[in-house]
Amino acid sequence: MSPRVVFPNKILPYLLLAPQLAITLVFFYWPASQALYQSMLREDPFGLKSQFVWFDNFARVLADPNYLNSVRVTAVFSIATAAVAMVTALLLAVMADKVIRGRGLYRTLMIWPYAVAPAIAGMLWLFLFNPSIGTLAYGLRWLGIAWNPLLDGGDAMVLVVAAASWKQISYNFLFFVAGLQAIPKTLIEAAAIDGAGPTKRFWTIVFPLLAPTTFFLLVVNTVYAFFDTFGIIHAVTGGGPGKATETLVYKVYNDGFVNLILGDSAAQSVILMVIVIALTAIQFRYVEKKVHYG
Amino acid sequence: MATVDLKDVKKIYAGGVEAVKGVSIAIPDKALCVLVGPSGCGKSTLLRMIAGLESISAGTVSIDGKVVNAIGPTERDIAMVFQNYALYPHMKVYDNMAYGLRNRGTPKDEIDKRVRETAKTLELSALLDRRPRELSGGQRQRVAMGRAIVRNPKVFLFDEPLSNLDAKLRGQMRVEIKNLQRALGVTSVYVTHDQLEAMTLADQLVVMNAGLVEQIGDPLDIYEKPASTFVASFIGAPPMNLLALTRGGAGRMPAGSPEEMAAVGHGSAAGSTALASAAPMLTDGSVVPFAPQAAATLGFRPEDADVTHGAEAPGGALAIPAAVEAVEPVGAESFLYCAAAGTRIIVRVHGRATARPGDQLRVVVRAEKLHWFDQAGKRVG
Numbered sequence: 001m002s003p004r005v006v007f008p009n010k011i012l013p014y015l016l017l018a019p020q021l022a023i024t025l026v027f028f029y030w031p032a033s034q035a036l037y038q039s040m041l042r043e044d045p046f047g048l049k050s051q052f053v054w055f056d057n058f059a060r061v062l063a064d065p066n067y068l069n070s071v072r073v074t075a076v077f078s079i080a081t082a083a084v085a086m087v088t089a090l091l092l093a094v095m096a097d098k099v100i101r102g103r104g105l106y107r108t109l110m111i112w113p114y115a116v117a118p119a120i121a122g123m124l125w126l127f128l129f130n131p132s133i134g135t136l137a138y139g140l141r142w143l144g145i146a147w148n149p150l151l152d153g154g155d156a157m158v159l160v161v162a163a164a165s166w167k168q169i170s171y172n173f174l175f176f177v178a179g180l181q182a183i184p185k186t187l188i189e190a191a192a193i194d195g196a197g198p199t200k201r202f203w204t205i206v207f208p209l210l211a212p213t214t215f216f217l218l219v220v221n222t223v224y225a226f227f228d229t230f231g232i233i234h235a236v237t238g239g240g241p242g243k244a245t246e247t248l249v250y251k252v253y254n255d256g257f258v259n260l261i262l263g264d265s266a267a268q269s270v271i272l273m274v275i276v277i278a279l280t281a282i283q284f285r286y287v288e289k290k291v292h293y294g
Numbered sequence: 295m296a297t298v299d300l301k302d303v304k305k306i307y308a309g310g311v312e313a314v315k316g317v318s319i320a321i322p323d324k325a326l327c328v329l330v331g332p333s334g335c336g337k338s339t340l341l342r343m344i345a346g347l348e349s350i351s352a353g354t355v356s357i358d359g360k361v362v363n364a365i366g367p368t369e370r371d372i373a374m375v376f377q378n379y380a381l382y383p384h385m386k387v388y389d390n391m392a393y394g395l396r397n398r399g400t401p402k403d404e405i406d407k408r409v410r411e412t413a414k415t416l417e418l419s420a421l422l423d424r425r426p427r428e429l430s431g432g433q434r435q436r437v438a439m440g441r442a443i444v445r446n447p448k449v450f451l452f453d454e455p456l457s458n459l460d461a462k463l464r465g466q467m468r469v470e471i472k473n474l475q476r477a478l479g480v481t482s483v484y485v486t487h488d489q490l491e492a493m494t495l496a497d498q499l500v501v502m503n504a505g506l507v508e509q510i511g512d513p514l515d516i517y518e519k520p521a522s523t524f525v526a527s528f529i530g531a532p533p534m535n536l537l538a539l540t541r542g543g544a545g546r547m548p549a550g551s552p553e554e555m556a557a558v559g560h561g562s563a564a565g566s567t568a569l570a571s572a573a574p575m576l577t578d579g580s581v582v583p584f585a586p587q588a589a590a591t592l593g594f595r596p597e598d599a600d601v602t603h604g605a606e607a608p609g610g611a612l613a614i615p616a617a618v619e620a621v622e623p624v625g626a627e628s629f630l631y632c633a634a635a636g637t638r639i640i641v642r643v644h645g646r647a648t649a650r651p652g653d654q655l656r657v658v659v660r661a662e663k664l665h666w667f668d669q670a671g672k673r674v675g
Contacts, residue, residue, distance in 0.1 A: 189347050190380035192367045194394035194441070204393070208384045 032273065038266035057267035066243060067251070067268070074247040077161060078225035085165035085221055086214070089172030094202070096173070097180045107177065114170035118231030125163035126236050149237065153244025156237045160245050163236060164229045172217050179213035180206070219283055226276060248272050296358035296448040296481050297323050298344065303353035305339050305505075313339045315505035316353065321498060324479045326472070328513075330492035331502035332528070338453060340502075341485045345451050346370050357448060373442035374451040377458065379434045381426040387413075387437050388422040394445045412444040415474075432463045439471070443478065450475070450482040456491065468494060489529050493517065501525050523671040526593050532629065534665065535599070535639040537592045537614075539574040539582060576635035582612065586675045589666040596642040598663035601630065601655045611660045614639075618653040632657060 039057055041050040061067050092110065099106055113121070128136045131148045140147040149155040183206060191201045207214075230249050233239060239246035239254060246254065252272065256265025298321040305314040314336040321327040329337040342348040344355055346367035354361045362370055373394070381390050388409055395405045413419045416436045426434055435455065442450055455471070456464045472495055475482050486492055492499055492513070499513040501524075509521040513529075520526035526534040574585040574592075582592060602613070616634035628647035632639050634657060641657055649655060666674040 184378070184380065186376045186378060186380040187382060189345075189367070190374065190376060190441075191382070191393070192347070193345060193370075193372060193374050194445075195368050195397035196393075197368060200397065205382060211384075 035266050035269050035273075038262060039270045040263075041266075042263045053263070057263045058271070061264055061267045061271070066246075069243060070246050070248050070251045073157075073243070073245060074226070074249075076157065077164075077229075077245070077247055078222060080157075080161045081164045081168070081225040081229065082218065082221035084161060085168040086172055086217055088165065089169045089217075090176050090210075090214075092169070092173050093176030093180055094206075096177055110173050111170050113167055114174075116167065118167065118228065119235045121167045122160075122163050122232040122235030125159060125166070125232075129159055149241075151241055153241055156241055156245050160229070160233055160236050163232050164225065167232070168221060168224055172221070175213050175217055176210065179210045183209050215283070219280060222279060222283070223276065226272075248275075297321060297356075298327075298449055298481060298483065299354075299356040299359075300340070300344070301354045301356070303340065303343060303355060304351045305336065305343060305348060306351040313505055314343070317502075317505075317507050318353075319500055319507065319510060321481060321483065323481055325497040326475050326482045326484060326495055327498040327500060328484045328486060328492045328496035329500045329502055330486055330489060330496075330528070331508075333487055335502045336505040337485045337487075337502050341451055341453055341483060344449070344483060345372055345374050370449075371447050372449045372451055373445050373447040374453065375438045375442050375455040377454040379426075379438040379455075379458075381434060381437055381441070383426050385425070386422065387418060387424055387426070387429070387440075390426070390437055391441050391444045394441065398445075408444050408446075412440045416440045416443075431459055432467065435459060435463075435467060439474070443474070446480075448481070450480050452482065452484040452486075454486055455484075457486075457488070464491075471495065489531060493529065501528060503528075519673065520593075520665065521673050523591055523593070523667045526665060526667070530595060532596050532640045532642070534593045534595050535637075536667075537576055537635050537637060537639070539585065539590055539592055540577060541574055576614065577637075578615075578635045580615070580635070584612065584661045584664060586666050588668040588674045590669045591667040591671070593665040593667060594659045594663055596629065596640040599639075599641040599657050599659045601641055601643065601649060602658055603649075603653070603655050608658065608660075611658050612664060613656040613658045616655060616657045618649045618651050618655065620651055621647050621649060623647065 040052060040054055042053045042056065043050045096103070096106055096110065116124070126134070128134050129140075129147070129149060131137050131141075131150055137147055146152075147155055149159045187205055187209070188201060191205045196204060226247075227249055229247070230253065233245055233247060233250050234253075237245045239250045248268065249272065252265050252268045255261045255268065298319075300317055300319045300321075303314060303317045304312065306312050317336075317340060319327065329340060331337050339348060343350050344357075346362065346365065350363050354363055356362060357370060357372070382393065385393065391409045391412060392405050395408065400408075409422075410419070413422055416439060418433070418436055418440055421429060421433060421437075426437065429437065435458075438455065452471070456467055459467060468491055471484075484491075484495060486495075494513075496513045498510065499516050500510050501508040501516065503524050509516055509525045516525060517529055520529060520534070523536055527536060574582045574589060576582060576592075585592065601616075614634045616632035616639065618630055618632050619638070620631040622629040622631070623646065627645070628643050630641040630643060630647055630649055632641060632655075639657060643649075668674050
């Protein structure tokens, strides 16, 4: 529709694109190709020589029960984190939309957790829920709940999911608040006149119109849960107890930098890369079709 | 099918601002009532109070004899057409129209029947599978109308529904709304700031200003007998010419010069010594005959005035010396913008105007076409 702008200069567009391309090449494609190459090498125990082994590393990784456990842990962790973070944020945003007095203060306070570094967020939660020193853990025990994330894998998972989603709620909240504000008030009024009560209005008008925001946050939260939660897991559980919270990213780190199995680690990161590319592609291809951009 | 009764309705906002200051209107069954006034006069607030979208600070709103103050918009059984149409962007036209029926638990086949019937009357049948963003402004307007009609409510509310359309489409939709409202016989309240829309649509016209009703009545009655200077200047395009009158002081006695003779307008009156200094005068000092005792403002419609270059003024008419400043030919008529008695007056003449800018002439108005208003701006006589 809009007329195409044609630059008379043939070289200028490439020059303008060059810095961006250079950064992408140096900081993304180069390391990625290194990982790909690395994933097909096997190093001897002393790191003196390496051998090209084609897809042996992949075969071994995929056959490893520990790795499959890690896939399961990641799935549970990511789905739970994204779900908790988004549902809570939406709830808070809907509430915040109704607040009239002290609206600005309320919103500002809601945003603070986002400024907390992941590792520190993890430590905060650990201080609260550590079975021996945690204030809230004491309360839980007093209530008769056997709470011990240091021994119980399920408890540990709950703790890291709580910490990870707590941090992400602020971010989601901001976007949901903006999304809610973008919905014209007359639409809500029209729906009210059309005989829809508040709950019905939310599910038939507000929620569908928030779909673009929700979809965007789904992508962001998935990527967050996959990659950006390393610090939290590292600080809170270190992947334990007994690999109960060892996500794929954490295992890449553990195998590569702690156990120094570089080939396996590289193979895992390549698989991880493929998974995230596939997830994003699926989300864009199928979910976006059901999203309405007003 | 319902009457709508407003009794001393007030709207006071939290900050103490009084948007509606006590309005009483009785809208008869099946009537199309138009609320007209400048922006900020409280007409939209009043409509939203009838809809239940704004709380009522004082007074009562009744629909069909039942006070609805405490009833939410969901249960009032009204339908509203919004200025921006407020179509649900994620729903197809069909679903937009069916939404209200579904919410009220109408059976599916009944919904389908009614939506398709309504779509047919509004010529929307081909568009039922489209989304609002794929429609033109006029089509969206129709869908908004359809959404209101399909529910068959007690009352239709229109909040400036045509203001987003271009002039040609607006004229077309105006006629359609009028015909549709007639055919359906549903009591309607229509808010607009456009006096032409107000005049052409209304069965009952309510002119509002600053939160109060200035005049209620038949549009032509209001046009012919505006109750105040506000109504006089708001209804009619171009607006009524209003000239301030002064009393006392030394009025120039008409003494034979053609202009002054004309200012009195009446050859015989010119010589009369009965014109005391207390007689009403225009700001240029010329005495105005025919004026009732209390008159402080004189008004006449541009189409009731005529111009003459001659010295003789016809009997029974007021003649005001004026200088033509601009001429606007529109085709069937021309508007003369004249400077007279310290203000600008507009005269409508048929066909081509013979006057040119700079011409000195006299504006002549027959006595029975003059309107008089008192100090407070209220109609006299």
